[in-house]
């Protein structure tokens with residue numbers, strides 16, 4: 001006789017599939033927010049499982065800051081082709097060109113907060129009523145408070161102090177026109193779970209996650225990749241290092257770490273001995289103690 | 302690493318200042334689940350606030366208001382893994398005005414940790430938390446007698462708390478209760494065994510959490526499969542495929558089983574149990590699978606596939622223990638939307654049978670208004686039958702929520718009696 005209980009990774013997978021099916025059943029026009037990072041790759045894979053043998057019934061939506069790693073875009077386009085799903089792109093560059101938003105100024109300027117407007121615009125124009133994200137509660141203290149089904153008002157804003165209670169696994173996705181939801185199928189996964197799952201499922205991920213030689217600059221305690229967008233300070237020097245990225249965001253703010261891990265097994269091993277959180281390398285979260293909470297309230301991922 | 306490790310979800314309860322946040326911080330810290338940059342961040346905050354040493358409680362209070370006021374307002378989830386298990390902590394606020402958040406955190410928990418301050422013993426709040434844990438049928442309750450350092454690790458003080466607790470908990474329905482003397486602040490009996498409690502024979506908290514027997518917490522007898530959605534690929538390779546996607550709520554379903562689809566009552570046989578990876582011979586809770594049947598019968602979202610000789614009750618009149626979650630008071634005979642598994646119907650609260658005074662746990666037969674945080678026994682009438690089991694037997698098919706159609710808010714959580 002078999003054991004009749006699931007190990008934790010299978011239970012997390014089953015939970016995520018359940019959430020994805022609820023999204024499909026409760027909303028008219030859901031999309032998967034696809035960044036090209038490992039979390040959204042896992043969510044996309046789970047969606048494939050949830051609706052098999054049918055193909056994924058959602059579009060993928062990418063908020064393109066214009067400051068991408070070329071590898072990420074390549075990966076995205078290949079995946080779209082393989083899955084046969086539709087891709088919606090919201091362009092930050094376009095929003096800047098149209099005067100919807102203005103580029104940040106100063107030394108540590110990024111397009112991070114500009115994404116909020118583009119994301120909300122894309123949600124509105126495409127009449128999206130639920131945007132599925134790869135957010136995890138272990139990532140950050142504001143995210144630790146997220147529901148699986150998270151309500152956004154008609155300005156796209158999150159009200160963390162007034163969230164709908166979420167009991168058992170009964171999700172309430174009812175909303176008025178103009179409002180939308182964010183859904184987080186892998187809420188209960190940790191970074192380690194994601195890596196273990198990628199290894200177990202042998203998922204393809206962008207080459208950036210594997211150790212590779214790259215031109216980088218030491219800035220704010222990590223190796224920032226050299227790119228056409230990087231403005232060098234007089235004291236900074238471009239060097240060659242063997243690095244890999246632990247998370248992927250904009251090329252301007254995603255710091256790499258020196259590493260020799262060039263296989264999935266080695267990455268899993270390396271992650272399991274890490275003493276810093278993955279967001280520790282992202283300058284967008286270093287701005288203040290409640291940087292993430294503030295951005296999330298406004299409608300960030 | 303991935304092998305047979307199970308997932309344990311637990312919730313923490315206790316009054317303000319009993320040491321909940323400190324205990325969670327201690328569990329994370331001593332099990333080496335805290336990253337250096339997180340530690341650095343709270344070291345800085347601790348210094349700024351003038352604490353000596355690191356205030357481990359700062360790990361759990363997430364929102365800005367919570368950090369500023371130093372209290373927990375909403376449920377926060379934390380994660381840690383040991384070589385034995387993966388843990389999900391739902392850190393819930395203890396205040397009476399956040400009863401609803403406690404109920405939320407308790408709804409999915411396998412275990413509840415209830416903290417008691419050794420100096421104060423069992424207080425009103427403790428009773429309320431234990432009551433909620435029993436109401437939500439959390440299978441395991443661990444009473445942590447905290448701040449033992451402030452009572453000189455006295456066995457007598459500890460026993461006094463146990464006696465107080467057992468005196469009233471005997472009236473509640475709790476399957477498994479344990480007690481642990483500890484100091485969250487200093488780490489005694491949290492992860493490591495304390496040098497100061499020779500008289501305590503039991504295990505420290507972490508070991509207890511790692512070894513709780515949880516596989517029998519799920520109902521393995523009654524096969525229940527609420528259908529979430531129908532999968533029809535209509536592709537070249539799967540032209541006639543019609544699969545019912547859902548998550549097994551309880552019991553086991555096998556290929557070849559004779560099933561009944563409720564509420565229609567049509568019967569058929571399970572032809573296949575499919576997943577992306579495999580075709581399975583059987584599926585059990587909480588697996589997400591897709592089931593195909595031998596016959597083409599009409600089944601859609603909200604229906605339930607069950608074994609033909611073991612069915613839930615199909616009923617329009619149900620009795621529930623209801624926890625009111627909303628600011629707004631319930632209107633008499635008001636209509637709501639009831640959500641039960643994947644099903645949705647209209648419903649009316651016909652009668653409030655009694656309300657529970659959550660301070661004294663007594664039944665109030667006179668006051669029948671439903672206000673925020675109230676817990677009441679009510680009778681509900683639905684427009685169409687729901688396929689229900691009692692909550693005691695089945696936490697999935699025995700639970701409902703009520704939604705106000707005017708505001709779309711979730712207004713109540715109910716456990717079917």
Ligand SMILES: Nc1nc2c(ncn2[C@@H]2O[C@H](COP(=O)(O)OP(=O)(O)O)[C@@H](O)[C@H]2O)c(=O)[nH]1
Pocket residue numbers: 315316317318319320321322323324358447448449450451483484485486487
């Ligand atoms: N002496 C002592 N103090 C403790 C212990 N646990 C917590 N405290 C203190 O009690 C206060 C409240 O703790 P906190 O964890 O914030 O309680 P919460 O409100 O239940 O989350 C803080 O000042 C803690 O340092 C303990 O075991 N011994």
Ligand SMILES: [Mg+2]
Pocket residue numbers: 321322323358362371372373
């Ligand atoms: Mg607290």
